[in-house]
Amino acid sequence: MPFTAPPIETRNLCKEFGDKVAVADLTLTVEPGEVFGFLGPNGAGKTTAVKMLLNLISPTSGEGRLFGAPLDDPGIRARVGFLPEHFRFHDWLRADEFLALHADLYHMPHDQTRQRIPELLDLVGLTAHTNKKLREFSKGMLQRIGLAQALLNKPELVILDEPTSGLDPVGRRLVRDIIRDLRQHGTTVFLNSHFLSEVEITCDRVAFIKHGKVIRTSTLNELMVGELSVEVRAHNLNSEIISGLHRWCGEVRVDGENLSLTLLVEANLATINRYLVEQGVEVYSFSPQQVSLEDLFIQIIGTDGEL
Amino acid sequence: MSTFTIARLTFLEAARRKILLAALLLGLLFLIIYGLGFHFLIVETEKSVGNNNLLQLNEIRNFLLMAGMFVVNFLTSIMIVLTSVDTLSGEISSGTIQTLASKPIRRWEIVMGKWLGFAGMLTLYLLLMGGGVMVIVFLRTGYTAPHPLRALELIWLNALVLLSFSILGGTTLSTLANGVLVFGLYGIAFLGGWIEQIGSFLPNQAASHTAVNIGIITSLIMPSEALWKRAAHELQSPLVAALGFSPFSSAYYPSLLMVVYAALYTVITLTLAVLLFNQRDL
Numbered sequence: 193m194p195f196t197a198p199p200i201e202t203r204n205l206c207k208e209f210g211d212k213v214a215v216a217d218l219t220l221t222v223e224p225g226e227v228f229g230f231l232g233p234n235g236a237g238k239t240t241a242v243k244m245l246l247n248l249i250s251p252t253s254g255e256g257r258l259f260g261a262p263l264d265d266p267g268i269r270a271r272v273g274f275l276p277e278h279f280r281f282h283d284w285l286r287a288d289e290f291l292a293l294h295a296d297l298y299h300m301p302h303d304q305t306r307q308r309i310p311e312l313l314d315l316v317g318l319t320a321h322t323n324k325k326l327r328e329f330s331k332g333m334l335q336r337i338g339l340a341q342a343l344l345n346k347p348e349l350v351i352l353d354e355p356t357s358g359l360d361p362v363g364r365r366l367v368r369d370i371i372r373d374l375r376q377h378g379t380t381v382f383l384n385s386h387f388l389s390e391v392e393i394t395c396d397r398v399a400f401i402k403h404g405k406v407i408r409t410s411t412l413n414e415l416m417v418g419e420l421s422v423e424v425r426a427h428n429l430n431s432e433i434i435s436g437l438h439r440w441c442g443e444v445r446v447d448g449e450n451l452s453l454t455l456l457v458e459a460n461l462a463t464i465n466r467y468l469v470e471q472g473v474e475v476y477s478f479s480p481q482q483v484s485l486e487d488l489f490i491q492i493i494g495t496d497g498e499l
Numbered sequence: 500m501s502t503f504t505i506a507r508l509t510f511l512e513a514a515r516r517k518i519l520l521a522a523l524l525l526g527l528l529f530l531i532i533y534g535l536g537f538h539f540l541i542v543e544t545e546k547s548v549g550n551n552n553l554l555q556l557n558e559i560r561n562f563l564l565m566a567g568m569f570v571v572n573f574l575t576s577i578m579i580v581l582t583s584v585d586t587l588s589g590e591i592s593s594g595t596i597q598t599l600a601s602k603p604i605r606r607w608e609i610v611m612g613k614w615l616g617f618a619g620m621l622t623l624y625l626l627l628m629g630g631g632v633m634v635i636v637f638l639r640t641g642y643t644a645p646h647p648l649r650a651l652e653l654i655w656l657n658a659l660v661l662l663s664f665s666i667l668g669g670t671t672l673s674t675l676a677n678g679v680l681v682f683g684l685y686g687i688a689f690l691g692g693w694i695e696q697i698g699s700f701l702p703n704q705a706a707s708h709t710a711v712n713i714g715i716i717t718s719l720i721m722p723s724e725a726l727w728k729r730a731a732h733e734l735q736s737p738l739v740a741a742l743g744f745s746p747f748s749s750a751y752y753p754s755l756l757m758v759v760y761a762a763l764y765t766v767i768t769l770t771l772a773v774l775l776f777n778q779r780d781l
Contacts, residue, residue: 209780246601249780270603280594282508284515296504297602341598 197260198223199349199380200245205254207240207404214240216404218254222397224348227371227381229395229412231388233493237404238384239277242353245382246274258349270298273342277353277384279334283327287318287337290326291344298345305344312340317366331358339370350374353384368394392485400492408492415488420458421481424451427474436471440464501604505612506619509586513620518582522624529574530631533567538639554738560642561736567632568734572654572727575625576685579658580665583617584678587669587776596781607773614666614769621658629654646733653730653758657723660761661685663768664721670775684721691717692724699751711751718753722761725753 200222207215215237222228232238243249245256247263261268281290288309295305313319316336326334335358342350352371356364364387371394374381385391391398392412399409426449437444437453440460445452453464461480468475513519540563548555587610590596599609629651636642644650661681668677691714698710718725732740732752 243597243781248597248600250778266603266605268603269601272601274598274601276594276597276601278594279598281598282512282595284512293504293508294598294602297501297599297604299501299603338598 196224197257199259200228200256200382201258201260202241202245202256203254205241205244205256206252207237207244207249208252213404215244215251218401218404218406220399220406220409222380222382224380225375225378226396227375227383227394229391229398230382230384230401231386231391231398231489231493232401234386236401238401239353240404241401242274242277242351242382242384245351246272270345271348273345273347273350275335275338275342275350275352275355277357279338279358281326281334281338281341283329284325286323286325287313287329288322290337291340294341295344300345308344312343315343315370316340332360332363335359336363336366339367343370343374347379349380349382351382351384354386355383356385356387356390364390388485388489398485400489402493412485415485420455420461422451422453422455422461422464423477423479423481424453424468424475425449425477426451426468427476428472433468433471433473436467437464501602501608502612502615505599505604505609506616509613509616510619513582513616519620522578523627526624526627526631529570529628530635533632534635534639537563537567537635541640556640557642558736558738560636560640561644561734561739564632564636564642564644565731565734567636568629568650568654568730569727571625571628571632572657572730574628575621575654575658576661576723578624579617579621579662580678580681580685582620583613583662583665584669584681585674586613586617587666588672588674588677589669591779591781592673600781606777606779610666610670610769610773610776614662617662617666618659621662622655625651625655625658644734645737650730650733653726653733656758656761656765657726657730659765660721660723660726660768663765663772667768667772667775670772670779685723688717688721688724692728695751696728718757719760722757722764725757726761729753729758 198221200220202218202220205215205218206213218237218241230238230241240249244251245258245263246269247266250264256263258265258268259271282293285293291309291312292305295308300308310319310322313322316339318333318336318340321329321333326337329337335355339352339355342352352367356367359367368390371381371383375394375396381394383391383395395412397409397411398415399406401407429446429449429451434444434446434451437451440457440463441453441455443452443454455461455464458480465475465478541560544556544559548559550556587596590599596609600606633644633647664684665677665681668680672680694710694717695714698707698713701707701710714725729752
């Protein structure tokens with residue numbers, strides 16, 4: 193099997209603006225085909241990091257590579273699509289002209305461009321606005337056309353900086369579907385976001401960044417493993433049955449007919465359920481609770497809000 | 500090539516923002532007014548000096564042509580700075596540059612593309628305006644200046660110098676600061692040129708020398724006025740040139756070396772612009 197260089201690889205990437213450190217020491221690798229979430233509070237250095245990847249900002253020190261090529265190699269960006277955070281475009285262009293311009297900058301052949309533009313406008317739901325000037329676009333529409341622009345060249349790596357910040361729920365669902373679709377086609381996605389629910393749904397792996405440093409990288413599955421909690425609603429509970437639960441559960445809380453249990457091993461869920469039924473308890477609902485990414489975010493990043 | 504894509508985009512922007520239309524309409528208005536003014540002045544002159552006094556008639560024709568070209572040079576200079584002063588700094592501050600520069604494009608291609616786009620526009624503008632003035636004078640009287648093409652080339656180079664400088668400023672300065680800088684330098688060069696011209700007539704040798712030196716130094720800082728002075732010399736009728744004084748030119752005109760210097764100045768300014776833009780965080 194030929195060696196394929198990772199789409200993104202950075203080592204000790206650092207950016208200082210004067211005496212302000214925006215990115216302190218960024219070391220990460222994004223593997224081919226994965227959807228990588230880059231999480232962190234506002235001002236943590238996410239956008240600066242992304243801009244370094246695209247050579248919009250040059251690092252103070254450290255090194256980065258896209259598909260094995262140095263960041264300042266312009267040729268490599270032919271394989272990359274990018275949607276900036278503050279998507280501001282030449283608003284005197286029409287939607288189709290805007291896409292044609294950027295297709296030219298990708299050096300796409302004209303017949304390919306002609307075919308690709310309607311395809312993309314359809315994908316982002318802007319077909320009806322093909323001939324409209326971007327000046328007349330709403331914020332959400334601009335974000336959609338920006339997304340289309342980032343997909344023109346059928347990139348192998350798509351870098352999205354807060355792609356849903358200006359979108360309504362319909363638009364967010366659209367972005368999510370597009371990301372899912374990209375993953376199915378083996379495209380690598382680097383998603384900068386502080387919309388945790390979105391990251392939770394779309395990402396394979398996440399990195400938490402704070403003060404310009406990655407403080408934890410983990411697959412989403414690994415993150416979600418840990419303590420499990422179950423909410424049970426049941427009749428005919430008594431203290432004997434409840435104390436019997438301590439065999440599997442760390443913590444048992446009772447509030448009328450509501451039971452809150454925490455346990456460490458997922459396999460015990462079935463055992464507990466069977467135990468309750470065998471003890472003559474009428475179980476109305478038995479719902480395991482996932483620890484949300486938001487809880488984890490707060491846990492890992494902290495709530496200090498100090499940046 | 501991406502340079503041409505950016506040049507095309509620059510043209511398209513000027514067209515879409517009605518800059519081309521405004522320049523064209525006002526240019527035509529200028530030519531109409533110039534043509535009418537020229538016509539009436541020539542009619543009056545012919546009445547007073549007579550149709551046969553060709554020597555005197557040609558002096559008047561030359562003077563009016565020079566006046567027209569003086570305004571054309573001034574307008575071309577102002578137009579090129581006004582239109583280009585915002586092109587890099589504006590795109591950087593609005594963020595539109597980010598989608599451009601993150602494409603497989605080199606930074607110099609953005610700088611050169613913009614330069615090329617504006618250079619194309621100013622060439623068309625100068626041909627319309629300068630060519631228009633010369634054609635009006637020729638059609639009405641059959642008069643042509645001694646070296647019209649050389650004069651146009653020098654005015655063109657003057658505009659390219661200003662364009663390159665405003666592109667250079669745009670790589671690091673804000674739009675307003677850049678405008679202040681370029682117009683400031685243009686003003687200094689203008690002032691230096693007049694100090695040199697008037698000073699050269701001073702009876703006091705030392706003072707005259709100082710004035711000329713001031714002119715030389717300012718034209719090294721910004722060669723725009725020097726290029727006009729030489730363009731004016733190329734347009735000047737031999738008689739006035741021999742007399743050595745008119746409002747538009749003087750006996751002292753910049754040498755060919757100054758033209759070479761201005762060309763080099765443009766190349767160096769552009770190179771510097773590319774280097775600075777390469778380092779610029781967008």
